[in-house]
Amino acid sequence: MQKEVMFAGFGGQGILLSAKLLAYAAMEQGLEVAWVPSYGPEMRGGTAYCTVVVSDRLIGSPIIKNPAHLVAMNRPSLEKFAPDVKPDGVILINSSLIHVKTKRNDITELIVPANEAAANLGNVRCANIIALSAFAFKSKMVDIDILCKCVEEEFASKPKLIPLNIKAFNEGLKIADTK
Amino acid sequence: MAKVLMKGNEAIGEAAIRAGCLNYFAYPITPQSEVAEYLAKRMPEVNGVFLQGESEVAVGYMIFGAAACGERVMTTSSSPGISLMSEAISYISGARCPAVFVNIMRGGPGLGGILPSQGDYLQATKGGGHGDYKMLVMAPDGVQEAVEMTMLAFPLAEKYRNPVMILGDGLIGQMMEPVEFPNNLNKEPTNKDHWATNGMDTRKSKEKNIVKSLFLDPKVLNDHNLTLKSQYEKMKKQEIRFEAYNTDSDYQILIVSYGTMSRVCKTVIDNLKIQGIEVGMIRPKTLFPFPEKAVYDAACKKSCKKVVSIEMNMGQMLEDIERCVKGKKEVSWYGKCGGDVPTPEEIINHIKLLLK
Numbered sequence: 001m002q003k004e005v006m007f008a009g010f011g012g013q014g015i016l017l018s019a020k021l022l023a024y025a026a027m028e029q030g031l032e033v034a035w036v037p038s039y040g041p042e043m044r045g046g047t048a049y050c051t052v053v054v055s056d057r058l059i060g061s062p063i064i065k066n067p068a069h070l071v072a073m074n075r076p077s078l079e080k081f082a083p084d085v086k087p088d089g090v091i092l093i094n095s096s097l098i099h100v101k102t103k104r105n106d107i108t109e110l111i112v113p114a115n116e117a118a119a120n121l122g123n124v125r126c127a128n129i130i131a132l133s134a135f136a137f138k139s140k141m142v143d144i145d146i147l148c149k150c151v152e153e154e155f156a157s158k159p160k161l162i163p164l165n166i167k168a169f170n171e172g173l174k175i176a177d178t179k
Numbered sequence: 180m181a182k183v184l185m186k187g188n189e190a191i192g193e194a195a196i197r198a199g200c201l202n203y204f205a206y207p208i209t210p211q212s213e214v215a216e217y218l219a220k221r222m223p224e225v226n227g228v229f230l231q232g233e234s235e236v237a238v239g240y241m242i243f244g245a246a247a248c249g250e251r252v253m254t255t256s257s258s259p260g261i262s263l264m265s266e267a268i269s270y271i272s273g274a275r276c277p278a279v280f281v282n283i284m285r286g287g288p289g290l291g292g293i294l295p296s297q298g299d300y301l302q303a304t305k306g307g308g309h310g311d312y313k314m315l316v317m318a319p320d321g322v323q324e325a326v327e328m329t330m331l332a333f334p335l336a337e338k339y340r341n342p343v344m345i346l347g348d349g350l351i352g353q354m355m356e357p358v359e360f361p362n363n364l365n366k367e368p369t370n371k372d373h374w375a376t377n378g379m380d381t382r383k384s385k386e387k388n389i390v391k392s393l394f395l396d397p398k399v400l401n402d403h404n405l406t407l408k409s410q411y412e413k414m415k416k417q418e419i420r421f422e423a424y425n426t427d428s429d430y431q432i433l434i435v436s437y438g439t440m441s442r443v444c445k446t447v448i449d450n451l452k453i454q455g456i457e458v459g460m461i462r463p464k465t466l467f468p469f470p471e472k473a474v475y476d477a478a479c480k481k482s483c484k485k486v487v488s489i490e491m492n493m494g495q496m497l498e499d500i501e502r503c504v505k506g507k508k509e510v511s512w513y514g515k516c517g518g519d520v521p522t523p524e525e526i527i528n529h530i531k532l533l534l535k
Contacts, residue, residue: 020184020355023184023355024184027182027184027357032357033184033356033357034321034354034355034356035184035354035355035356036350036353036354037353037354039209039210039293039294039349039353040292040293040294040518059442060442060443060445060446060449060523061442061443061445061446061447061522061523062350062354062439062442063350063443063520063522063523065522065523065524
């Protein structure tokens with residue numbers, strides 16, 4: 001069984017990191033994984049996107065036209081990629097920056113005010129972690145406890161940041177659970 | 180050893196160190212600059228040397244210098260950078276020095292673009308520089324294979340006293356995948372006392388070693404070229420590596436594809452199988468020496484109607500495939516070279532067109 005998710009947003013929103021953490025968690029679960037970033041000219045213009053492919057067998061094409069899920073952190077990303085998502089997928093919409101919805105009724109919309117929730121925790125930069133855990137909870141793509149450990153490990157060299165990011169992680173779970 | 184999640188570029192850097200390469204010279208260029216970034220940090224930790232040259236031309240000759248001294252040495256670059264190094268590669272081949280070149284290809288010609296490409300197939304396998312030389316060229320299809328091929332490249336370069344090239348593309352450099360580093364490699368370089376300028380102190384023979392590619396006497400130069408040729412012939416006998424995929428089936432179409440493109444083709448083959456269409460693939464892992472017999476035999480299978488080369492270029496390996504198939508079956512090409520990797524859907528549509 002193969003599942004893919006595309007993380008998309010502005011450069012600086014932690015898109016690549018969110019995607020990397022998900023990939024780590026999948027690898028820790030013993031799954032095959034590929035993390036495919038955008039590094040082309042569009043990235044230099046400000047948008048960043050990254051696909052994570054997770055599978056229980058060797059991954060063929062790491063190039064995915066129609067991902068199973070989408071995490072959209074800004075409006076251009078939602079408008080560009082939402083039509084590509086496969087039916088029955090999860091589309092996370094960062095409602096702090098995106099004031100529209102997808103107009104699709106064959107997918108699950110997960111509305112997460114990631115920036116506001118992060119600001120309430122004291123640092124808007126952890127919005128990506130809130131989105132990550134909310135998405136993981138809803139999509140069940142990886143094990144939540146393993147993912148949480150991966151977040152802790154990621155910040156091991158900056159231990160001061162661990163409590164904030166764990167708080168953000170739990171906040172994301174809470175938001176997804178009440179939706 | 181546990182698997183680690185690494186970018187292809189970083190994994191290639193780590194693989195070089197694990198293969199006992201302590202000399203790395205390079206000049207940054209997208210999409211492979213992370214190799215230099217990684218080794219700038221790692222080389223000092225293992226008492227190795229990373230030096231950024233003032234240009235790729237300079238880097239090519241820094242490689243020559245280190246290789247002539249018998250040191251394990253590597254550089255990494257991307258297409259335009261490899262063009263600048265091509266003169267040095269010719270000299271290094273002529274002087275019979277072992278060295279490892281990694282080309283993480285981007286779109287061309289000229290500055291082209293920075294996205295993945297396979298546009299340097301002909302440059303890598305047929306020359307690039309001047310003269311009758313060949314590099315041993317290996318093409319990984321992912322991060323794990325990039326590691327294994329990089330580690331294998333050093334002993335092979337020494338075995339043949341010849342440059343070895345790892346030909347990847349931007350996607351392999353930029354993508355992260357879980358990797359495992361094999362630790363069974365003999366890091367000890369082979370004895371180079373009989374040819375390298377590695378100092379007289381430790382050497383038994385008191386005869387001077389001279390490393391050069393200039394042979395003005397026509398007979399001597401011809402003999403020298405015959406020696407080189409014999410090494411290439413030996414590679415053809417001993418170093419051909421390839422993977423056959425779904426070739427047990429009664430495939431109607433045979434794909435020949437390598438690197439990133441071959442992975443996309445595996446998805447194509449799996450999907451078409453579900454639809455009841457059998458497609459086989461030969462994936463060359465070595466581009467020189469090319470798996471000539473494997474391609475010929477696979478093309479000659481009775482069920483096979485057509486052969487298609489799928490590449491991220493305008494049809495370069497196509498020439499080798501046509502040469503190997505010897506007109507037994509129709510050979511055509513499908514690909515793109517702007518930087519967008521053809522998707523499984525696009526290739527499936529093309530295969531169905533071929534079957535009409």
